[in-house]
Amino acid sequence: MLHFIYACDLHYYPLLQSTMFQDRARQFKDRLGWNVDVDAKGWERDQYDDLNPLYVILSSDGRHAGSMRLLPTTGPTMVNDYFHRLLPDGPLHSAHIWECTRFCLAPGQGTAAASALQLAGGYLMKRFGVDHLVGVFDKLMTRIYRGIGASPQILGNSEGICAGLWGFDASQFEELSVRSGITEADVKRWFSASLAAMGKGNAARP
Amino acid sequence: MAKQLETFLERLDQANNQADLQASAEDLRTILKVDHVVYHWVSTTGEQYGCGTYAPDWVQRYIEKDYIRTDPVVLGCYQRFHPVDWKRLDWSTKSARDFRREAIEYGVGNQGFSIPIRGPKGQFALFTVSHNCEDAVWAKFAEDHHRDLILIAHGFNQKALEFEGAAQSGPKQSLSPRETDAMTLLAVGYSRAQVAQSLAISEHTLRVYIESARFKLGAMNTTHAVARAMSQGHIVV
Structure with a gap:
């Protein structure tokens, strides 16, 4: 199941929350060796988690299976604040571009989970008039992105870190559906459920 | 329409x-x-x-x-x-x-x-x-x-x-990575010598970065430039 949860509502989903931040620590600190902070709880969090981002989270038995973090580029974003060296043409600020960072898969998850997240991203883009997602990612992820047919346009590349731009067109839904075993209708239903639960903390808990 | x-x-x-x-x-x-x-x-x-x-x-x-x-x-x-x-x-x-x-x-x-x-x-x-x-x-x-x-x-x-931002006017230009680093370190209270050392550049080179950042920010002096870099969101400290 997919969940669409703003940071301010995340505490209503304690297991999903803790497993997501723990899996992020595993992926970004342990596996990729990024210089990120992991707190006493074993959670990897940064200052952008404090800006009330929208998380897209794939769950399995109530636990985190994969996730990504979205922020509008009209406000502060990681790529503009810290990675301008990856943006040769200057900072990206647009109502039609959201930043997608911390794309993370739980141990043991693969193409199906990645495709589900991609599908969710595509759905949000279509629904909210977003033309592109921009993201900062480890070069090692390019293989995974290629594997799910979602290779970004690389904007810049430095020391193994890349900035890339993803577009999305409706023709991708079908293939992503096959790979993830999830339909666009599922995503729509889950999004509506998440939306209805927003800020209430009573409905649609995992 | x-x-x-x-x-x-x-x-x-x-x-x-x-x-x-x-x-x-x-x-x-x-x-x-x-x-x-x-x-x-x-x-x-x-x-x-x-x-x-x-x-x-x-x-x-x-x-x-x-x-x-x-x-x-x-x-x-x-x-x-x-x-x-x-x-x-x-x-x-x-x-x-x-x-x-x-x-x-x-x-x-x-x-x-x-x-x-x-x-x-x-x-x-x-x-x-x-x-x-x-x-x-x-x-x-x-x-x-x-x-x-x-x-x-x-x-x-x-x-x-x-x-x-009208009071501050002037075209808004983005700072280069080096300019941002320099402004950020100055904003957290480093001296020029410490900033130069942290960035592994000479103090002379640092002056160039500060000067260009000051120009881009339309600031009157270094302190003013740091303040503007923060208020305009160029740096986060």
């Missing part, structure tokens, strides 16, 4: 003050053929202002009753960033239902579509169109126009940001 909206956006871009924004909101209402267009902004310091076509007595009533605390549109949009049809919001509480009934009495309309906007450094704004019609008609309107509305919402916000 596409052509009209294009012309509208061009005119909006020429707006010089809040009165122009108000006129733009009124224009837009005619173009979109909706009952109301409202733009409401909360600055980083909590200052609020807005423009729009709601009846003045409704605006007054809203402020008097401090409805900003009960309005489901504000509660649902604040700190979020996805556009929302009012029907999707939580109107289940009694205070929300009472508020809605009253809003309709004052001519706000039974339908609405709001776009929250997040600007740099915690600025927040809300752009809304509202109307009186059946659900299906409104759903079609929102479907057909949500892209345009997002663009327009950001057009208003761009202007508001421009007005807020």
Whole structure:
């Protein structure tokens, strides 16, 4: 199941929350060796988690299976604040571009989970008039992105870190559906459920 | 309508003050053929202002009753960033239902579509169109126009940001990575010697970075440049 949860509502989903931040620590600190902070709880969090981002989270038995973090580029974003060296043409600020960072898969998850997240991203883009997602990612992820047919346009590349731009067109839904075993209708239903639960903390808990 | 909206956006871009924004909101209402267009902004310091076509007595009533605390549109949009049809919001509480009934009495309309906007450094704004019609008609309107509305919402916000920064004027240029690093370290209290050492450059080279950053920021001196770099969101400390 997919969940669409703003940071301010995340505490209503304690297991999903803790497993997501723990899996992020595993992926970004342990596996990729990024210089990120992991707190006493074993959670990897940064200052952008404090800006009330929208998380897209794939769950399995109530636990985190994969996730990504979205922020509008009209406000502060990681790529503009810290990675301008990856943006040769200057900072990206647009109502039609959201930043997608911390794309993370739980141990043991693969193409199906990645495709589900991609599908969710595509759905949000279509629904909210977003033309592109921009993201900062480890070069090692390019293989995974290629594997799910979602290779970004690389904007810049430095020391193994890349900035890339993803577009999305409706023709991708079908293939992503096959790979993830999830339909666009599922995503729509889950999004509506998440939306209805927003800020209430009573409905649609995992 | 596409052509009209294009012309509208061009005119909006020429707006010089809040009165122009108000006129733009009124224009837009005619173009979109909706009952109301409202733009409401909360600055980083909590200052609020807005423009729009709601009846003045409704605006007054809203402020008097401090409805900003009960309005489901504000509660649902604040700190979020996805556009929302009012029907999707939580109107289940009694205070929300009472508020809605009253809003309709004052001519706000039974339908609405709001776009929250997040600007740099915690600025927040809300752009809304509202109307009186059946659900299906409104759903079609929102479907057909949500892209345009997002663009327009950001057009208003761009202007508001421009007005807020008007006192500081000058073209806004982005700082290079080295300039940003230098400004960031200065902002956290490093001396020039320490900054140069941290960045592994000579103090002479550092001076070049500081000088170019100062120029880009339109600042009078280094302290002023650091302050502007922070207030304009070039650096985060």
